[in-house]
Amino acid sequence: MPPRLLILDDEQTVRSKAGDFFRADGYAVNLAETADEGLRILHGGEIDLIVVDLSPGKSGQNMIDEILRDYSGIPIIILADPQCVEDAIACMRKGAYEYRAKPVDLKELALLVQRALSVRALEKENASLHIQLQDRFGLTNIIGRSPEMEHIFDKVRTVAPTKANVLITGESGTGKELIANAIHLLSERARFPFVKVHCSALASGVLESELFGHEKGAFTGASRLHRGRFELANRGTIFLDEIGDIDASLQVKLLRVLQERSFERVGGEETISVDVRLVTATNRDLFQMVEKGLFRDDLYYRLNVVLIHTPPLRERKGDIPLLVNSFLREYCRENGMIEKKIDQRTMAALEQYRWSGNVREMKNLVENLVVMSKGPIIQYSDLPDYIREEKKSDTIVLAAGKTLDEYERELILATLHWTGGNKSRAASVLGIGRKTLHRKLEEYGQTVS
Ligand SMILES: Nc1ncnc2c1ncn2[C@@H]1O[C@H](COP(=O)(O)OP(=O)(O)OP(=O)(O)O)[C@@H](O)[C@H]1O
Ligand SMILES: [Mg+2]
Structure with a gap:
């Protein structure tokens, strides 16, 4: 698609001469006589660059201000009446791309237009790379x-x-x-x-x-x-x-x-x-x-x-499935495999595990599972022993035939194991006071430090 220019000048001859020149040079050109007309074209469609006349008593200045405010990405080149050079410089301070004092040689203007468009293209590319970076990191x-x-x-x-x-x-x-x-x-x-x-x-x-x-x-x-x-x-x-x-x-x-x-x-x-x-x-x-x-x-x-x-990961266990699945996708893609899944029991074991090395440890394990597991579904038996064993001691099996006190004891000891022996955390996870926990542990014959 050719670059689209908007040329705004109230002098009919200047306008059409510039229009013909740029069309012959391969541009799509829109011409406007007044600021209102120019703004209507801008609102209505995509414009890549604006050439605008700045003369005393004309509305060019207001239009430039409006464009700088609402279309800050579009480069503006100002063709300034010699009396308006100061104003043109002020516009450049506010963000206009360049100005030239009139009369302007069209060939020189064409070079300026070309340069402004390539600077703009670079800026756009930069911005999109920046967004990609933000996405990655x-x-x-x-x-x-x-x-x-x-x-x-x-x-x-x-x-x-x-x-x-x-x-x-x-x-x-x-x-x-x-x-x-x-x-x-x-x-x-x-x-x-x-x-x-x-x-x-x-x-x-x-x-x-x-x-x-x-x-x-x-x-x-x-x-x-x-x-x-x-x-x-x-x-x-x-x-x-x-x-x-x-x-x-x-x-x-x-x-x-x-x-x-x-x-x-x-x-x-x-x-x-x-x-x-x-x-x-x-x-x-x-x-x-x-x-x-x-x-x-x-x-x-x-x-x-x-x-x-x-x-630490063990304090936000809810994030574990999200992380596991995301690393699964990442490593399957990296190894050119179709996406493997993980079964419920295995995921539960990963949720229970203490992850003392946190996300880094988990990421390494998932990579290992992706590479080493045989089928499309990662299963409990694929897990290393240290995770399966830990799961056992963190889990209590409920079955009829035991008293509530016995289950209470099992749950308290499993929770203590799960918090790595941290009694304050165990008490808070269980929803009981530290003193109560100490008393119970004494009852169970656990030494309390
Ligand atoms: N929330 C998370 N989402 C995705 N990946 C994560 C997350 N947290 C950590 N990781 C990944 O885990 C690994 C370790 O993360 P990072 O290096 O930022 O940890 P760290 O706290 O700086 O560790 P250390 O103290 O050992 O330097 C990296 O591969 C990182 O990409
Ligand atoms: Mg670090």
């Missing part, structure tokens, strides 16, 4: 419908567009990195880098020069200037994973960057300013580390402007 990629996950999605959406530092806490494999990624992608910073640093993987000195960079000759082996991750992340987001593992001296340096938004490279004197959004994550109890004096409290409060806690 944004919230749509994070599975979960439990109230706990809905609460997290809500928090991510609220905090993403702001500058606030975010601390993500949660057990290993609960999706902290996915969330950090989503925060970046849902922010204005998405066009700039997302830089991830694994703090526990590097020795302190190496980590410092990794974060802040170093000058040539800063230390033995520093043969050239090295830009740190903070510099590379400028205008984007830096994600410091395992932040609980950084030592005291690095904590001080990080605090300074957060306070002043600037730093020096190792061995350097030049102060470098950056605009970086900080997202940190840890699976350690940072607050407890603060209380024990292992982590600076001033740094903790700066990192923890907004806290997102990812709950």
Whole structure:
């Protein structure tokens, strides 16, 4: 389909000359004499670019304002009367693409039109790539419908567009990195880098020069200037994973960057300013580390402007079938298999399991099941022993012939096993007080710590 132009000029001769010229050049051209007429054409159909005349006392200015407001994606080229050049520049500040003072050479105008259209096409392509990225790494990629996950999605959406530092806490494999990624992608910073640093993987000195960079000759082996991750992340987001593992001296340096938004490279004197959004994550109890004096409290409060806690999978069992099915689809597709299903009993066992490695552990297991199970339906016998055994001890079989007290005992012990021996959780799952649970356990001859 040829590109569609709208040319608005009240002078009949200018209009038709430009119209003929662009039609001969392969464009579909709409001509309008007045702003009203031009806006009607715009409302009525798709236009790729607008050429508009701006002369004293005419309504061009209002029309431009209206287009910029309602059709901000369409490039506008202004043909300005020499007296209106200032106004044309003001329009460009508001978003018009270009202007030319009249009289305008049509060949030059054609070049300008061509350039504006290709810039627009690139912008469109960029926007669609951005949407695809958001789909892959944004919230749509994070599975979960439990109230706990809905609460997290809500928090991510609220905090993403702001500058606030975010601390993500949660057990290993609960999706902290996915969330950090989503925060970046849902922010204005998405066009700039997302830089991830694994703090526990590097020795302190190496980590410092990794974060802040170093000058040539800063230390033995520093043969050239090295830009740190903070510099590379400028205008984007830096994600410091395992932040609980950084030592005291690095904590001080990080605090300074957060306070002043600037730093020096190792061995350097030049102060470098950056605009970086900080997202940190840890699976350690940072607050407890603060209380024990292992982590600076001033740094903790700066990192923890907004806290997102990812709950372990065993606390949102309702999400388990959703996750299992989604990973099943993913791995079947990846391995070119028709989609395998999982039977009810097997799914129930997966729901019961404790998943100490959380979603990561589950994802690996599902991949294993997809690859190793023989038939189209994954069955209980396909499960590894440790899951089947755990299911047994978490399950109580109800059958006539026992007293209520006996079932109560079985249920209490199974629940305790299921919470990994955590009595407070067991009491809360059972809907009884901690004291009652202790009393019962004593009755059963269980040692109570
Ligand atoms: N809610 C979820 N939906 C889909 N996939 C998930 C979800 N949570 C985690 N995953 C997947 O589980 C794996 C682990 O997630 P991630 O790396 O984000 O966890 P983490 O909390 O950063 O773990 P660690 O503390 O060990 O670094 C990844 O493959 C991730 O894609
Ligand atoms: Mg992680």
